[in-house]
Amino acid sequence: MSSTKLTRRRLLGRSLALGCSLAASPLMAPVTMASAPWDNRLVVIILRGGMDGLDVVRPYGAAEFADLRGADVAASAGKDDLDGYFALNPALNGLRLLWQAGELGFAHAVSTPYRDKRSHFDGQDILEAGTGQDSLGRIRDGWLNRMLQVVPGIEANTAFAIGRSDMLLTRGSAPVANWSPDAALVLSPQAHLLMEHVMHEDPLFRDATVEAIALSQSSLEIAAGEDGYVYETGDMQNAMQDNMREARRGGRPENIARFAAEQLRKDTRIAAFSLNGFDTHARQNRALPRALRDLEAATTALRDGLGDVWGKTAVVAMTEFGRTAKLNGTGGTDHGTGGVMVLAGGALNGGKVVADWPGLKEVELYKRRDLMPTRDVRAHVGWIMRHLFGLDQRVLETSVFPGMEMGHDPGLIL
Amino acid sequence: MSFDPVRAEIRFGCGLSQGLPQPGSAAEMLDRLSAPDSMAEKFPIPGFEVTAGYRRDWRRARKLARKSKTESEREAAKERVSEIRREATIQAALWLGQTMSRRIFTADGFRERLVSFWADHFTATGRDAITRYGHAPYAEDAIRPHVNGRFADMLRAAATHPFMLAYLDQNISVGPNSKAAEKRKKSGGLNENLAREMLELHTLGVDGPYTQQDVRQLAELLTGLTVDDEGAFAFRPRFAEPGAETVLGAAYGGASAQLDDVLSVLDDLARHPATARHVARKLATHFVSDRPDPDLIETMTVRFRDTDGDLSSVYEAMLSHPAAWLVEVGNVKQPMDFICSSLRAMNLRPRHIPSKRARKMRDMFATPMILMGQEWGRAQGPDGWPEADENWITPQRLAARMQWAMTVPFLIRRLLPDPREFAHAALGGTLPETVRFAASSAESRAEGIGVVLSSPAFQRM
Numbered sequence: 001m002s003s004t005k006l007t008r009r010r011l012l013g014r015s016l017a018l019g020c021s022l023a024a025s026p027l028m029a030p031v032t033m034a035s036a037p038w039d040n041r042l043v044v045i046i047l048r049g050g051m052d053g054l055d056v057v058r059p060y061g062a063a064e065f066a067d068l069r070g071a072d073v074a075a076s077a078g079k080d081d082l083d084g085y086f087a088l089n090p091a092l093n094g095l096r097l098l099w100q101a102g103e104l105g106f107a108h109a110v111s112t113p114y115r116d117k118r119s120h121f122d123g124q125d126i127l128e129a130g131t132g133q134d135s136l137g138r139i140r141d142g143w144l145n146r147m148l149q150v151v152p153g154i155e156a157n158t159a160f161a162i163g164r165s166d167m168l169l170t171r172g173s174a175p176v177a178n179w180s181p182d183a184a185l186v187l188s189p190q191a192h193l194l195m196e197h198v199m200h201e202d203p204l205f206r207d208a209t210v211e212a213i214a215l216s217q218s219s220l221e222i223a224a225g226e227d228g229y230v231y232e233t234g235d236m237q238n239a240m241q242d243n244m245r246e247a248r249r250g251g252r253p254e255n256i257a258r259f260a261a262e263q264l265r266k267d268t269r270i271a272a273f274s275l276n277g278f279d280t281h282a283r284q285n286r287a288l289p290r291a292l293r294d295l296e297a298a299t300t301a302l303r304d305g306l307g308d309v310w311g312k313t314a315v316v317a318m319t320e321f322g323r324t325a326k327l328n329g330t331g332g333t334d335h336g337t338g339g340v341m342v343l344a345g346g347a348l349n350g351g352k353v354v355a356d357w358p359g360l361k362e363v364e365l366y367k368r369r370d371l372m373p374t375r376d377v378r379a380h381v382g383w384i385m386r387h388l389f390g391l392d393q394r395v396l397e398t399s400v401f402p403g404m405e406m407g408h409d410p411g412l413i414l
Numbered sequence: 415m416s417f418d419p420v421r422a423e424i425r426f427g428c429g430l431s432q433g434l435p436q437p438g439s440a441a442e443m444l445d446r447l448s449a450p451d452s453m454a455e456k457f458p459i460p461g462f463e464v465t466a467g468y469r470r471d472w473r474r475a476r477k478l479a480r481k482s483k484t485e486s487e488r489e490a491a492k493e494r495v496s497e498i499r500r501e502a503t504i505q506a507a508l509w510l511g512q513t514m515s516r517r518i519f520t521a522d523g524f525r526e527r528l529v530s531f532w533a534d535h536f537t538a539t540g541r542d543a544i545t546r547y548g549h550a551p552y553a554e555d556a557i558r559p560h561v562n563g564r565f566a567d568m569l570r571a572a573a574t575h576p577f578m579l580a581y582l583d584q585n586i587s588v589g590p591n592s593k594a595a596e597k598r599k600k601s602g603g604l605n606e607n608l609a610r611e612m613l614e615l616h617t618l619g620v621d622g623p624y625t626q627q628d629v630r631q632l633a634e635l636l637t638g639l640t641v642d643d644e645g646a647f648a649f650r651p652r653f654a655e656p657g658a659e660t661v662l663g664a665a666y667g668g669a670s671a672q673l674d675d676v677l678s679v680l681d682d683l684a685r686h687p688a689t690a691r692h693v694a695r696k697l698a699t700h701f702v703s704d705r706p707d708p709d710l711i712e713t714m715t716v717r718f719r720d721t722d723g724d725l726s727s728v729y730e731a732m733l734s735h736p737a738a739w740l741v742e743v744g745n746v747k748q749p750m751d752f753i754c755s756s757l758r759a760m761n762l763r764p765r766h767i768p769s770k771r772a773r774k775m776r777d778m779f780a781t782p783m784i785l786m787g788q789e790w791g792r793a794q795g796p797d798g799w800p801e802a803d804e805n806w807i808t809p810q811r812l813a814a815r816m817q818w819a820m821t822v823p824f825l826i827r828r829l830l831p832d833p834r835e836f837a838h839a840a841l842g843g844t845l846p847e848t849v850r851f852a853a854s855s856a857e858s859r860a861e862g863i864g865v866v867l868s869s870p871a872f873q874r875m
Contacts, residue, residue, distance in 0.1 A: 121541045140795060164785050166794060183785055183813045191861045194852040195816065195868060201848070202870035204807050211809035212816070
């Protein structure tokens, strides 16, 4: 096997050679005949592990904050002020320009209906299923899929779930395309031809192969960036092993976001993916910034990748629960209840922290322990989808989020 | 169509292997299944008491870490927590290796396929860092010994297994008028999860003749089944709802709660005609086709009813039916089937499977299986893995299969066989001309083998 450098040019050259099969791919066709149901875009990011809302958007204006989170954190918060009461975790300062443009906002003291047992798995199930606690264990589909089920005209590529593993959020009877940039195949031209040859007579395999190869090229071009190399390694074997290594890291957030942006610039209207690393039981001052940098990288990559489509886009990042109000003995926080939801996008009426703020006095905490949730995260998502997609409030309160009451409009969409 | 040795290995076994004899008849397949379980002996996996033991130690260490007074005690306890977790992870990698090795080196592939099928029928998964690996020991206890026995015995073993009881919340279900509920002055506490899934998934099927009232009554009857502090099965009468319950028109139990009442409802559900049809349809769908022949289902259903759920007889009915041997149907292999049949075709020795090297097991098998859509032993819901071919052959999942086929065989055996010979070994007489051509035209051995394994001819059964 000869040593090969896979450059962007080579990849593009290969894409040209594949022109015929690409045109046959429903996911990759440049123009589809059917129009998408709406023009606005929604990106849902699941933040796994239970993000500590009180450390992401810090209520340093509360007298109790210094006692709960340490005098040094409270004292330094002023320089990262947002609105005179809340301050931003400095790890997210790269998003400050978005805040100033009204394209970044937060909903504080929010939670799902999940209470008390504080298990990640149950909490994430409730978050993604969008149901109440009573449905736990009987959940078969996710709220994003149920939303698609009530909208006519959904195509194979209207919604994209991005990442290696299945998300409950997008599971259900409505079609949702799946792709993980780290599943990208690197095939030699000969292997590609032979694959097409053996797949040809089996339509299921043939169509999936064409799409897999097309999506792989798209992912590899994204990974290549503007003019860089994809792989400098020797041959296909090494390239594939690199890919496996990448898969182990779960895919880089910016690559996932870039891939999402590329789909959203075309016919895709909804993208969903998840970010890990928010379970900060110890030394949170180091662990949380790491996770937040992923969120910042993903948000920035979305904005850069979406270009003029950013103006029609809302990004919603939500987590299964918040964490304890007080730091524990190891400089971290344990599983709690109320937390924060991060919102971004050009369609956002941002630059503000919306909250029915419960306060941080011990009696104001949930079970004298966690930030008291005063609003259901589902209500915020409901209002965002109501405005972005014109969905009926009754449908949102019954089919998409059964049993949820949307309440007053927080005014988060322009 | 009738019995064909190559089709038997591909469709009902674990795939073709050069070194292992194909069964000569359906009777021989069933004979092998009735013989002692040599693979369980050669590649052992422990029972659930091992998982329960890890969990006990892990919880104890975690408690110690929370309660300890000094920093050094806390650090030591936390180190112990990680150590137990590490050990459990290493063991789980070994169990994956053993499960794969059984499939790769067995002459009785039908047994391994049946274990997977029934473990999926009675799906249970664990949720914490330790029990997430409990599925293999659970299957070893509750499923494997019964795959060639009576359905009723398997139902009983699964429905009273601590892993299942915890998975479907039966361990926390308390009768609303039980002694335990009275003492805590709490009403409610009844959990219908196991009762509902038992009717919907394990026995009658979702179209079966039961109502919400039956679910509720069965849930009350099941109260008392729980898990003790050691992680073992226990029956606690003080959790049990007093009085008789009526399920599907039959009354069970009386004034005092008895485990026997629970066991008799399980036996009655196991022999219910709707259960016979549900099980027959599921077996035919899994082994033969996503759209099985109605007469095949009917024949298996009748055999189930006539033999009171003797599974060997039901398999015999399936294997002797012409519809089971039709060539054109062919389900897509699930990821575990795909990986193991690929390795089986490679003429390996047990030492080639790096069971004791957890990281290698993860990189070469566990992570690729996630990308293929089947995290080992961790189906997303109690309904188990989907059967429809369309679920497995999506762009992403097929890409993961192709990627695996192109790389991992080479990582296992640097000296790969000639792709032309390999194509014959993997597909035998079913080798299509297109695949034969592709195998002879590849630029490298790794690519040639990758193309053969990726071909629909190999990926279908």
